[in-house]
Amino acid sequence: MKATLLKHVFHRTERHGTSAWQQKVTVDTQNPKKFADIHCHCLFGLDDGPATLAGSVALCSMLAKDGVEVVVATPHQMGRYGLRNEPEIIRRAVFDLNKELQRQDIRLEVLPGGDVHVDERLCELLSEDKILTVADKGKYLLVELPFEVFIDIEPMLRRFSGMGVNVIISHPERYVFSAISEEVLDRWSNYSVGFQLTAGSFRGDFGKKAQDLAWDYLHTSVPCCLATDSHDTRSRKPRMRQAYEMIAAKEGQQAATVVCVENPQRIIRSESMLSHRNFDKAGFGNAKV
Numbered sequence: 001m002k003a004t005l006l007k008h009v010f011h012r013t014e015r016h017g018t019s020a021w022q023q024k025v026t027v028d029t030q031n032p033k034k035f036a037d038i039h040c041h042c043l044f045g046l047d048d049g050p051a052t053l054a055g056s057v058a059l060c061s062m063l064a065k066d067g068v069e070v071v072v073a074t075p076h077q078m079g080r081y082g083l084r085n086e087p088e089i090i091r092r093a094v095f096d097l098n099k100e101l102q103r104q105d106i107r108l109e110v111l112p113g114g115d116v117h118v119d120e121r122l123c124e125l126l127s128e129d130k131i132l133t134v135a136d137k138g139k140y141l142l143v144e145l146p147f148e149v150f151i152d153i154e155p156m157l158r159r160f161s162g163m164g165v166n167v168i169i170s171h172p173e174r175y176v177f178s179a180i181s182e183e184v185l186d187r188w189s190n191y192s193v194g195f196q197l198t199a200g201s202f203r204g205d206f207g208k209k210a211q212d213l214a215w216d217y218l219h220t221s222v223p224c225c226l227a228t229d230s231h232d233t234r235s236r237k238p239r240m241r242q243a244y245e246m247i248a249a250k251e252g253q254q255a256a257t258v259v260c261v262e263n264p265q266r267i268i269r270s271e272s273m274l275s276h277r278n279f280d281k282a283g284f285g286n287a288k289v
């Protein structure tokens with residue numbers, strides 16, 4: 001994706017986003033290591049995350065050492081997992097894991113959530129408590145698109161906006177189809193949509209194309225947050241601290257703090273995300289829909 005196109009989208013949306021950009025916010029860059037991770041497969045036995053409790057604890061321990069203080073456990077829902085990982089199963093598994101982490105004195109809080117594959121039934125499934133929002137708060141839904149083929153989710157964004165639910169698109173930089181076009185981003189920006197970029201993408205864990213796109217998406221008007229999408233302690237490790245340092249070096253500490261610390265925490269608290277390009281102003285979440 002060309003930076004010039006992305007800049008155009010940014011300026012255009014900034015022009016249109018009147019009521020969404022009013023709240024004055026101070027970003028605390030003094031304590032940048034208290035990360036929140038809104039996308040992580042740390043529950044065992046539910047998906048392609050750890051197979052055992054010991055594996056879950058090891059991953060949580062690694063997250064805590066990386067500076068994460070709160071993590072949203074997001075087992076896959078829908079797609080190839082169908083309705084298998086029901087919210088009650090995830091809530092119970094989160095309760096049990098928190099108990100074990102406390103017993104082992106690992107300082108990490110785990111909250112329930114889901115990594116929800118896009119499906120035309122998502123609005124109904126959310127109303128029926130069949131899929132989980134981030135931190136189970138009902139405000140943000142983490143949605144994964146198909147990797148191979150682009151689909152336009154504008155109708156779904158419109159419906160969720162009407163329900164007061166904000167959609168966060170998981171790892172847009174990793175999809176095999178080419179970058180989401182200027183025209184599409186422009187239309188999607190009329191609704192409450194954010195990007196979750198994966199920490200490892202910034203250092204090239206998913207290839208050069210995903211690496212370039214991760215940096216490019218940071219320059220759009222779409223509010224971004226980073227998450228680890230970690231699955232284990234070997235091939236899909238948490239990389240939050242390293243990503244924070246890379247973004248701070250290239251884009252500045254305030255932008256890094258917004259995407260790695262402030263926005264993930266705001267999502268968990270059901271507050272509006274900030275634009276990392278306008279860190280002193282509130283972004284989507286306050287937007288009228």
Ligand SMILES: [Fe+2]
Nearest residue numbers: 039041115229
């Ligand atoms: Fe995931």
